[in-house]
Amino acid sequence: MKKYTNTGSKDTRSGFGAGMTELGQKNENVVALCADLIGSLKFDEFKKNHPERFFQVGIAEANMIGIAAGLTIGGKIPFTGTFANFSTGRVYDQIRQSVAYSDKNVKICASHAGLTLGEDGATHQILEDIGLMKMLPGMTVINTCDYNQTKAATLALADHHGPAYLRFGRPVVPNFTPADEPFIIGKAIMLNEGTDVTIIATGHLVWEALIAAETLEAKGISAEVINIHTIKPLDEAAILKSVAKTGCVVTAEEHNFLGGLGESVSRVLALNNPKPQEFVAVNDSFGESGTPEQLMEKYKLNNQAIVEAVERVIKRK
Numbered sequence: 001m002k003k004y005t006n007t008g009s010k011d012t013r014s015g016f017g018a019g020m021t022e023l024g025q026k027n028e029n030v031v032a033l034c035a036d037l038i039g040s041l042k043f044d045e046f047k048k049n050h051p052e053r054f055f056q057v058g059i060a061e062a063n064m065i066g067i068a069a070g071l072t073i074g075g076k077i078p079f080t081g082t083f084a085n086f087s088t089g090r091v092y093d094q095i096r097q098s099v100a101y102s103d104k105n106v107k108i109c110a111s112h113a114g115l116t117l118g119e120d121g122a123t124h125q126i127l128e129d130i131g132l133m134k135m136l137p138g139m140t141v142i143n144t145c146d147y148n149q150t151k152a153a154t155l156a157l158a159d160h161h162g163p164a165y166l167r168f169g170r171p172v173v174p175n176f177t178p179a180d181e182p183f184i185i186g187k188a189i190m191l192n193e194g195t196d197v198t199i200i201a202t203g204h205l206v207w208e209a210l211i212a213a214e215t216l217e218a219k220g221i222s223a224e225v226i227n228i229h230t231i232k233p234l235d236e237a238a239i240l241k242s243v244a245k246t247g248c249v250v251t252a253e254e255h256n257f258l259g260g261l262g263e264s265v266s267r268v269l270a271l272n273n274p275k276p277q278e279f280v281a282v283n284d285s286f287g288e289s290g291t292p293e294q295l296m297e298k299y300k301l302n303n304q305a306i307v308e309a310v311e312r313v314i315k316r317k
Contacts, residue, residue, distance in 0.1 A: 002192050004210055006174035013111040013168055015147035017042020019154025020079060024050045027158050033068055033080045035061045040170075041081035041111055061086045065094040069104045077105060077158055083117070084110035084167060085126040088133060099163045100136040107157045108133075109166045113143075114254035115282070115299060116204060116292040117170045125287035131259020133165040134232045140164040140185060141232040143253075143261075145206035147175040149229060152183035160185055167203070169254075171292045174207045177227075188235035190242075194224035197310050198242040198249040202228045202261050205252035205280065205301060212306035221310065231261050236268045243269065247317045248276040250309045254301055257281035276316035278309040 023030045024046045032046050033055045047054040057064040061082055068078035080087070087110035088095070099106045115125050134141045140162060144150040150168045157164050181189075191206070192213050201209035206227045213223040224242050228235065243249050249269070251262035262279040269275055282299050296302050 004176045004191065006176050008175055009172045010147035010175045011170060011172050012144055012147055012150040013040070013170060014042050015144070015150030016109060016111070016154050016166070016168055017045065019151040021045040021049070022151075023155060023158050024053070027077065029075055029077045030158055031055065031071055031076045031078050033057055033064050033078055035059060035064050035082040035086060037082050040083070041109070043081060061091045062094045065091050065106070065108075066098055068106045069098040069102060072104045072106060077107070079107045079109050079157075081109045081111070083124060084113035084129050085124050088129040088165070089126060092132060096136060100139050103138055104163060105161055107164050107166060109154070111168055112170045113167045114169060114204070115287045115295040115301065116254065118292045118295060119289050121289040122286040127256040127282050127287065128259055129167065130231055130253075130255050130261065134259070134264065136163070138163055139232065140230070141167070142185070142230050143167045143203045144229055145203055145227060146173060146177050148177045148179045148181070149183065152181065153229065156183040156185055169204060173204055176207060176210075183229075186230045186233040186235060188238040189227040189229070190224075190238070191227050192223065192225040194222040194246065196222045196246055197314055198224045198226065198239075198246045199252065199306060199310065200226045200228055200239065200249060200261065200265055201252040202231060204254050205306075208301070208303040209252055209306055211303035212310070215303065215307050216310055221314065223310065228261060231264060234264050234268065236272075239265060239268050240272055243275050244273060248313045250278045250280060250306060250313055252280040252301075252306050255281055256284060258284055276313050278313040280305050280309050
């Protein structure tokens with residue numbers, strides 16, 4: 001299988017910050033809004049370089065979304081930033097009415113998603129945000145896997161017209177995608193070709209899927225690994241082509257299995273080519289306090305869990 005190298009672990013939120021810094025220099029219509037979390041969202045350089053295009057809203061997330069929607073009317077491209085829990089659940093009505101229904105060109109950017117914000121605990125660990133956002137008509141939903149991909153996605157969103165949700169994380173994770181790899185919204189990336197099983201992963205689980213594929217190879221199982229960074233619109237053609245070859249699929253995500261990537265893949269298969277599927281995801285529960293590593297192990301969101309899911313699904317072929 002193709003080998004991927006960790007070129008230096010970084011947090012994905014810093015990829016967002018780097019993307020915003022570059023956008024500030026390249027596109028004068030890009031503006032940034034933050035809900036009292038400048039450091040956490042890595043907005044520091046954007047604020048320093050473009051104070052006239054930075055809006056500190058404070059702990060008033062609903063107001064932030066409304067202001068962002070209004071800014072689009074004058075041709076601005078607003079990027080809002082706060083934790084994923086506050087970016088979606090807290091302001092869902094404002095997003096639905098002022099952004100999605102009104103088809104406003106707002107980029108809702110969310111850090112600290114999933115379990116891996118760790119010690120902040122269950123109240124902050126949103127595991128249903130992908131489902132909330134993908135159900136909104138016209139909403140693009142992106143979940144990136146490393147620093148480089150998060151930066152590339154941030155840049156791509158400035159050129160994409162329409163409501164969008166960009167989800168990334170707090171912890172330091174392997175940075176393994178090429179820095180110059182084009183980010184095409186809605187286009188899956190084939191990481192490893194295989195013949196026995198398709199592993200479709202998103203976000204922090206992409207690296208875990210690659211490790212799992214190496215373990216499986218040593219066991220004589222050939223795993224095809226696909227990085228789905230765009231959950232909506234979903235690259236249905238890539239999924240169907242792969243599963244037609246392998247005959248079974250495992251989906252892996254740092255999200256509740258209800259409403260996430262796995263369910264989107266299930267729908268595609270049910271309508272076109274039903275095949276056995278196993279889910280590596282949180283099993284309909286909230287999180288808890290702990291280190292990211294402890295939580296990912298307890299909730300079975302790691303490479304070992306992917307290997308075990310593959311072994312189960314192959315028996316169902």
